[in-house]
Amino acid sequence: MGKIIAIANQKGGVGKTTTAVNLAASLGVLEKKVLLIDADPQANSTSALGFDPDNITTGTYQVIEHEAKADALALKTPSPNLDLIPSQIDLVAVEIELVDKDRREHMLRLALEEVKDQYDYILIDCAPSLGLITLNALTAADSVIIPIQCEYFALEGLGKLLNTIKSVQNLHNPKLDIEGLLLTMYDSRLRLSNQVVEEVKTHFSKMVFNTIIQRNVRLSEAPSYGESIIMYDASSNGAENYLNLAREFLEKNEKLEETA
Secondary structure, eight states: OOOOEOOHHHHHSSSSHHHHHHHHHHEEEEEEEETEEEEOTOOOOHHHOOGGGOOOOOSHHHHHTSOOOOHHHEEEEESSSEEEEEOOOOGGGHHTTTTTTGGGGHHHHHHHTTTGGSSEEEEEEEEESSSSHHHHHHHHEEEEEEESSSTTTTTTTHHHHHHHHHHHHHHTTTTOEEEEEESSSSSTHHHHHHHHHHEEEEEEEGGBOOOOOOOOHHHHGGGGGGGOHHHHHHSSSSHHHHHHHHHHHHHHHHHHHHHH
């Protein structure tokens, strides 16, 4: 049975979509079958993998609303072993339309039950908010990866997100685990970046991934070409960082499977 991982942080610009797209692509290159779900109305994961959101007519909206089955909407991407359920601006309406529904936080979880066995990993790129779509993602997920930018306000809002995760665990999904905190946009030349790394590791120790995602021009360029960093420039530092993250992620999960 596949594992579902939400990539969440209500702060914008911390590397959620970059992580979702490139971790998914890296896992695919490492021969894991992966589904990426774009759960952000801005549809950045969708465009980052070469699809024009303006041309998307079905996707995450229809999955959450149970208007179509997830496997019928999954698109093959140019990246090996990676499928995508795309997003577009209509997804904004879900926040309003689900308000009156029973068990509204469980709509995505129920929709993914039918495809969970078809993939090794399902990654959900969450919107930069703690709204109903993100709650659906956290309720559906087995674990959550939290990207943290190596800048001054790095820990701002993290307490609120951790409280939301605790609330989801108590009310909707007691099995939800924190997969790890991922430090992103690291620049070794900056004292501030090193201070943030030290502070996060001091406060959260074993919860932090050993792999750190460095600032990398090629990583910033890749989405404009509609490609993951693996497809765009496999020799770049960005590609190396995300492949290392994928390997660390797999090693951790394989150990968990052995002890289960």
